[in-house]
Amino acid sequence: MARNKHPEETINLILDVAFRRFMEKGYEHTSIQDIIDHLGGLSKGAIYHHFKSKEDILMAVSDRMTAKSNQMLAAIRDCPGLSGKEKLKTIFKESINRPVQNDIFTVAPNFHSNSKLLSSLLHETIEEAAPDYILPIIEQGIEDCSVKTDYPKQLAELILLAANVWMNPMIFDSSEKETYCKFMVFDQMLRGFGLDIVDKEMLERLQELTSIYTKSRQSSAR
Amino acid sequence: MARNKHPEETINLILDVAFRRFMEKGYEHTSIQDIIDHLGGLSKGAIYHHFKSKEDILMAVSDRMTAKSNQMLAAIRDCPGLSGKEKLKTIFKESINRPVQNDIFTVAPNFHSNSKLLSSLLHETIEEAAPDYILPIIEQGIEDCSVKTDYPKQLAELILLAANVWMNPMIFDSSEKETYCKFMVFDQMLRGFGLDIVDKEMLERLQELTSIYTKSRQSSAR
DNA sequence: CATTAACATACCGATGGTAGGTTTGTCAAG
DNA sequence: CTTGACAAACCTACCATCGGTATGTTAATG
Secondary structure, eight states, X not given: OOOOSOHHHHHHHHHHHHHHHHHHHOSTTOOHHHHHXXXXXXXXXXXXXXXXXXXXXXXXXXXXXXXXXXXXXXXXXXXXXXXXXXXXXXXXHHHHHSXXXXXXXXXXXXXXXXXXXXXXXXXXXXXXXIIIIIHHHHHHHHHTTSOOOSOHHHHHHHHHHIIIIXXXXXXSOOOHHXXXXXXXXXXXXXXXXXXXXXXXXXXXXXXXHHHHHXXXXXXXXX | OOOOSOHHHHHHHHHHHHHHHHHHHOSTTOOHHHHHHHSSSOOXXXXXXXXXXXXXXXXXXXXXXXXXXXXXXXXXXXXXXXXXXXXXXXXXXXXXXXXXXXXXXXXXXXXXXXXXXXXXXXXHIIIIIIIIXXXXXXXXXXXXTSOOOSOHHHHHHHHHIIIIIXXXXXXXXXXXXXXXXXXXXXXXXXXXXXXXXXXXXXXXXXXXXXXXXXXXXXXXXX
């Protein structure tokens, strides 16, 4: 293959293909050769020029998955004029409207066979996203008295664990009704910390979208 | 090696060694040959006589890890004369007194490099332990009015996710103080569902044990 | 004495990774 | 504007190791 003047295109291409293959076959069962076969003529040398190992590819895939979400979280966190409670509400509204990246729907993700991605997401959630994005918002909420807790760091972790892992349909695929129930329990949990952010509008939107998701899931099943 | 009249001894030996190697080097980086080298003269044929694949060994290791915990949960669940609230309290008391199996302390577990074990634990927690052991107790608690929720199944999941994963020092190693804070947030969460099970005695016992754990951890660090 | 469980040995294809070469764009010196 | 040194972007051929298997051997059982 001819040398590409814009190597980031090649890198993105590799990550695109790797991501799809990981989701379809699982990380362990996707060989480098398999990725090569699905690239348009690129060789093993090209891959190992841009990535130092197979695991390195996985990490890059993982980073790219969370990048957009983290951007959103940072934007809301730094948004002036919003109270802590309003910021949390905004985050959950956004999350519902874009529950997972669109392109993910098309490949019928299988986190069961991607334990490495799962564990990566888990640790990123607790050790990066929670302290970097949610904690400052919780602390703001404590100041304006909309959040009640003596342990903001741990609360941030618990909230994000529930939201990103437990309620993540890519990890625990839930029926429409189950997703709704999870959200209700999540709401009750937040109320225990003084937070009251789930309203009718959010629930209606949620019900809409879970039905869409369930349908797209059924149609892409083998 | 001479033929063993009691093959379960051989099986247990293999699992013992595999568990240690998985914890020390991670599942992926532990080869079958590595396990063989740490077995006293047993061969690859022996291993593949008792287990059909490397993954099969991992599953057996995982099962053995949760077996004792599940036994305890079943015993408490079926214990007559205890209210739902009392059962939950008993479970957490037991969990604190035996936070993880003793033998685990000695090998400085590393769940970071054992994503397969982690993902196995995660799914067992949500899809087996929660509905089988915690859900019946929650339902009993709803009847005797010590638990307040319309969604017992989801509450069981959330509680066990927090307890087994988030508060598990093998997954997220926390300082003494952090463990305490997590427990306090956990308590506040439970109160949001009408549950009031953490008392002074439990907190004192917790502080004792986390200090012991922290010390044993330091002494086994390389 | 036949059968079967409990091992051992020797081997295989596939895999992740590497060494070394080739092409091509960049850029500064002449 | 040309040239040539350099490095980045690839390719090819190869290797050690891995998970797994086929085929044996030995010993307990009934």
